Amino acid sequence: MKTLRLILGDQLNHQHSWFKESSADHLYVMMEMGQELTYTTHHIQKVVAFFMAMRQFKTHLQSQGHQVIYIRLDSLENTQSLTENLLHIIRDKAITKFEYQLPDEYRLDKQLNGFCEKLSIPSEAFDTEHFLSSRTALDEFFEGKKQLLMESFYRMMRKKHQVLMDGDLPAGGKWNYDHENRKKMPKGMQIPAPKQFSRDVTDVVELLKKQNVQTIGRIYAKNFGWPTNKQESLELLEYFIKVCLPDFGTYQDAMTTSGWSLFHSRISFSLNVKLINPKEVISQVESCWHKNPDFAPLSAIEGFIRQILGWREYMRGIYWKHMPDYAKTNFLDHSRKLPAWFWTGKTKMKCLSHAIEQSLDHAYAHHIQRLMVTGNFALLAGIHPDEVDEWYLGIYIDAIEWVEITNTRGMSQFADGGIVATKPYVSSANYLHKMSHYCSQCHYNHKEKLGDKACPFNSLYWDFIDRNRKLLSGNPRMSMIYRVWDKNSSESQNQIIEQAAYYLNQLEQL
Numbered sequence: 473m474k475t476l477r478l479i480l481g482d483q484l485n486h487q488h489s490w491f492k493e494s495s496a497d498h499l500y501v502m503m504e505m506g507q508e509l510t511y512t513t514h515h516i517q518k519v520v521a522f523f524m525a526m527r528q529f530k531t532h533l534q535s536q537g538h539q540v541i542y543i544r545l546d547s548l549e550n551t552q553s554l555t556e557n558l559l560h561i562i563r564d565k566a567i568t569k570f571e572y573q574l575p576d577e578y579r580l581d582k583q584l585n586g587f588c589e590k591l592s593i594p595s596e597a598f599d600t601e602h603f604l605s606s607r608t609a610l611d612e613f614f615e616g617k618k619q620l621l622m623e624s625f626y627r628m629m630r631k632k633h634q635v636l637m638d639g640d641l642p643a644g645g646k647w648n649y650d651h652e653n654r655k656k657m658p659k660g661m662q663i664p665a666p667k668q669f670s671r672d673v674t675d676v677v678e679l680l681k682k683q684n685v686q687t688i689g690r691i692y693a694k695n696f697g698w699p700t701n702k703q704e705s706l707e708l709l710e711y712f713i714k715v716c717l718p719d720f721g722t723y724q725d726a727m728t729t730s731g732w733s734l735f736h737s738r739i740s741f742s743l744n745v746k747l748i749n750p751k752e753v754i755s756q757v758e759s760c761w762h763k764n765p766d767f768a769p770l771s772a773i774e775g776f777i778r779q780i781l782g783w784r785e786y787m788r789g790i791y792w793k794h795m796p797d798y799a800k801t802n803f804l805d806h807s808r809k810l811p812a813w814f815w816t817g818k819t820k821m822k823c824l825s826h827a828i829e830q831s832l833d834h835a836y837a838h839h840i841q842r843l844m845v846t847g848n849f850a851l852l853a854g855i856h857p858d859e860v861d862e863w864y865l866g867i868y869i870d871a872i873e874w875v876e877i878t879n880t881r882g883m884s885q886f887a888d889g890g891i892v893a894t895k896p897y898v899s900s901a902n903y904l905h906k907m908s909h910y911c912s913q914c915h916y917n918h919k920e921k922l923g924d925k926a927c928p929f930n931s932l933y934w935d936f937i938d939r940n941r942k943l944l945s946g947n948p949r950m951s952m953i954y955r956v957w958d959k960n961s962s963e964s965q966n967q968i969i970e971q972a973a974y975y976l977n978q979l980e981q982l
């Protein structure tokens with residue numbers, strides 16, 4: 473009896489029950505595959521991080537006595553296809569059973585289901601033992617309900633997992649402290665340096681070049697900074713808790729050109745490939761706060777925990793409830809192409825050039841840059857969600873479809889018509905100026921709606937509101953905005969719409 477067990481690149485869970493004991497009957501397989509490098513064009517740092525993490529995980533498993541076949545990208549036996557590689561191993565090693573962990577991506581789930589249906593040997597799928605809720609938990613929780621409010625799901629998760637609870641009540645008396653988390657960063661404020669790990673990844677970069685793998689973004693191969701094993705992931709978490717968490721809440725939505733990750737944790741890659749477990753992140757943060765409630769405000773603790781226990785689990789539930797249809801949603805019927813400067817950062821709008829340049833340099837932008845800078849612009853400009861999706865799926869180190877598409881189509885582009893967001897996340901320059909240091913360094917004037925120097929966000933915002941009246945004016949959360957717009961004379965409305973049309977006709981030149 474020999475069982476083949478597949479470990480995908482985002483299934484690097486040290487604590488998985490598969491690895492409790494080693495056995496001569498279990499053969500593990502991990503592969504670097506062309507099929508995973510071509511479904512979109514990835515940032516080079518994302519590919520390198522995956523390969524480095526997988527290679528180290530393989531070494532860890534071997535050191536624990538497990539038998540592992542590791543197929544490198546340039547291995548002569550590598551067919552570059554998941555199922556072809558599996559078939560070869562099953563034949564060569566006289567495998568009698570195939571086992572895998574449930575993939576997080578619909579695409580791979582479908583591929584493996586189809587593969588197992590045709591296999592002549594038995595197969596079995598296992599849970600990844602990573603998430604705090606099952607694939608179907610959200611669907612079951614909201615059964616029969618029209619609105620799938622994240623906040624209700626999050627409160628259920630707090631109670632169920634007894635996180636930040638005081639008996640039946642939320643710690644501190646409130647479930648959500650978000651209103652305390654919206655401060656602009658004072659000019660000249662000291663921002664902690666992002667914790668970096670220094671690893672020479674030249675050989676992987678050379679391998680990708682040799683294999684002609686198309687990538688985007690930049691990398692400094694002699695000094696790669698992302699955590700790619702469990703130890704480093706835990707060190708990053710520790711650094712975040714000690715150094716960044718006290719200010720995480722207050723400046724969660726702030727944007728500045730003087731830093732790139734500010735007080736954010738940067739643990740999304742480690743979490744998404746399962747090097748660290750959401751439960752251990754949440755309990756470390758919570759226990760630090762219990763030991764010393766003065767080390768960080770409750771608004772920071774709660775705000776951070778909500779992202780992981782709330783948003784992350786919620787997005788996964790939305791994904792499994794709505795895929796595959798979710799990937800085709802385009803509620804606002806958008807059709808424009810993404811301007812080419814999304815791949816270069818070469819635009820005169822400072823907010824966009826900074827957020828994009830930083831994404832190309834680090835494969836990272838924090839949430840508000842993704843939502844209120846790049847996402848906001850794409851939504852106002854009416855870019856087709858397929859184009860927006862492709863960009864987000866490629867550029868970020870943490871981009872895996874289940875969490876990328878729900879954030880992009882749902883939270884950011886309102887393409888799902890309001891399943892995730894109760895209203896579109898759009899803003900004029902007002903918000904960007906309020907929350908960032910960008911506008912003072914920009915070619916455009918954030919106060920102007922009309923003229924050559926007018927910030928494009930202003931006219932595009934009102935044009936978005938105007939052109940989507942039929943679809944959005946019935947939304948109670950939008951009614952105030954329509955009232956404000958309707959107070960303008962038709963002459964002034966026309967001028968703004970003309971200005972927007974002028975900008976929309978020359979998106980590439982902005």
Ligand code: FAD
Binds near residue numbers: 735784840872883
């Ligand atoms: P922190 O700000 O320190 O937050 C801590 C953790 O909370 C994150 O690591 C993440 O695991 C979780 N989290 C926070 N916000 C969300 C959210 N909205 N949804 C799910 N989890 C969340 N996140 C991804 O992991 N992968 C993606 O591909 C991705 N694409 C996004 C695309 C768009 C358009 C937007 C608006 C958001 C996207 N996010 C994505 C969510 C969020 O922006 C990132 O998780 C976060 O910026 C990662 O940086 P961090 O680890 O420093 O996060």
